[in-house]
Amino acid sequence: MSGSKKVVRRVKASTADDSKKTIASRRAKAIAKVQIAEKAAREESEASKKANTKKLKADQKRATARKKVASEKRETRAIAKPFIKLWKYLRGSWHELGKVEWPSRSATWRMTLSVIIFCLVVGAFVLLCDWASQWIIQEVIL
Secondary structure, three states: OOOOOOOOOOOOOHHHHHHHHHHHHHHHHHHHHHHHHHHHHHHHEEEEEEHHHHHHHHHHHHHHHHHHHHHHHHHHHHHHHHHHHHHHHHHHHHHHHOOOOOOHHHHHHHHHHHHHHHHHHHHHHHHHHHHHHHHHHHHHHH
16 A cells, blocks of 8 residues: 555535536426427327328228229129129039049940940839739739
8 A cells, every 4th residue: 555646536515506506407408308208299199190181081082982893893793693603603513523533434334334234124124014014904804
């Protein structure tokens, strides 16, 4: 400690008037900041109100335009409705035909022959029943 020097700072003693002035200036600065912030907030809210009104007007214009287009479409649809439905039906049918799993040529021939044979058997059965009923009516009853 022998080689160290003490540094002494002198501070001016403040008077009561000085402290009142600094407090008043701080308050004034704080009030000014608050006023500036309030003014900015007001301006921002006014700008947002203007933007909202512009958006509302634009939305109303779009809505009226949509209504006009919708009414025109309804009139057009009333005339073209049967054709639109027919087109949708045909398009759906074509789409479903694409989903069908078609049989091979040999499977088609087998099924065709089985149907023809079944028809011949049933035809022969009906023919026998007809001859039997005719014989019963003519020989037994009459």
